Amino acid sequence: MTKRVPSTHVPTNAARRRAFRENLLAWYDANRRNMPWRNTSDPYRIWLSEVMLQQTRVDQAEPYYRRFAARFPTVERLAAASLDDVLACWEGLGYYSRARNLHKAARRIVETFGGRLPDEEEAIRSLPGVGPYTAAAVLSIAYGKALPALDGNAIRVLARVFRVAEDATRAGTRNQLRDLAADLMDSARPGAFNQAVMELGANVCKPAAPRCEACPLRPVCAAAEAGDQTAFPVTPPRKKTPHFDVAVAIVFDDAGRLLVCKRPEEAMLGGLWEFPGGKRKPGETLEAACRRAVRKKWNVDVETRGLARRIDHAYTHFRITMHAFRASIAAGAPRAPADRAFMWADRAELQTLAFSRTGRLLVEFLSLEQAQKSGE
DNA sequence: GAGACGTGGGG
DNA sequence: TCCCCAAGTCT
CATH class of the missing domain: 3.90.79.10 (Nucleoside Triphosphate Pyrophosphohydrolase)
Known part of the structure; x- marks a missing residue:
């Protein structure tokens, strides 16, 4: 059903996939940063963190997460709050539809899911503000489901490791990358795997000036091998703003x-x-x-x-x-x-x-x- | 599929 | 000052 796009990426084999997985997770276990949402197994808080982190840096989201989780410690408390109070707590974080949707979703969780965040993909995706990324992130981290979470970091890391030459903003390319991630995924530790890819993208495989010398994926990275890592991912130029x-x-x-x-x-x-x-x-x-x-x-x-x-x-x-x-x-x-x-x-x-x-x-x-x- | 949707940090 | 961009989703 997904149309295959001709690709320049290096073919994967079992040994290569295993090296990717093991190097990455070993690096993550040694280098993972401490974040407040990593000290909880509460699906509500993991969901909250994932929504706050949409298009938002960890450093910016963290103080908001602390305040918000203290103010609205459970999905019931969030559902019972007024939208005005929720927005006031979100003030300055941007993309306010996230706060409106979070609030709406909390009410729906209380009304139709008995106050528990759903653990099935279809159900969680039906909540406002939960797209493919957030669903995979929450399901893998909170419920241990082996779904690849494809955010901007994952796209960049995979596009470089496999030198994906197609426009990474296109749906076909996304599907290709998602399939690649699914192949690579460690089904024993899906939450750690997803967070490891993102953490690597944020701190090592950065958009500009990637630190390839410190990268655990260097041995399997086609772009580093070719020396053209900053050419990936390929994206169309952006228009200037009025x-x-x-x-x-x-x-x-x-x-x-x-x-x-x-x-x-x-x-x-x-x-x-x-x-x-x-x-x-x-x-x-x-x-x-x-x-x-x-x-x-x-x-x-x-x-x-x-x-x-x-x-x-x-x-x-x-x-x-x-x-x-x-x-x-x-x-x-x-x-x-x-x-x-x-x-x-x-x-x-x-x-x-x-x-x-x-x-x-x-x-x-x-x-x-x-x-x-x-x-x- | 393309454009709307915030803010702050870094080069 | 300017441009890029960051753990995306919705329409």
């Missing part, structure tokens, strides 16, 4: 509370709070864009009184400059459309709400400014 100007309003009420708005759940940064405003259109001034966007979304006229702060930020597929204007309500009061929400937040509430990076930076800027003012 830039947008965003104008937002800083509006305080008489009680010194700040006007903040909640983003719709399906949107980018869905469920997070932000300052009212929007993207500038061609030919528009920043102040006009600010007034127009606030008027359109919140049915209220504001007047701007000068720029308070500019923040540059890069997302995955575009960049923005956020221009934050001090502003006040010109007439009336904000009104939320049916599917949206806003609030006037005091200092304590601003600490509790989940903001994106730019929003949090602006909140911190304003509270620092306020502290200086009141300190004088």
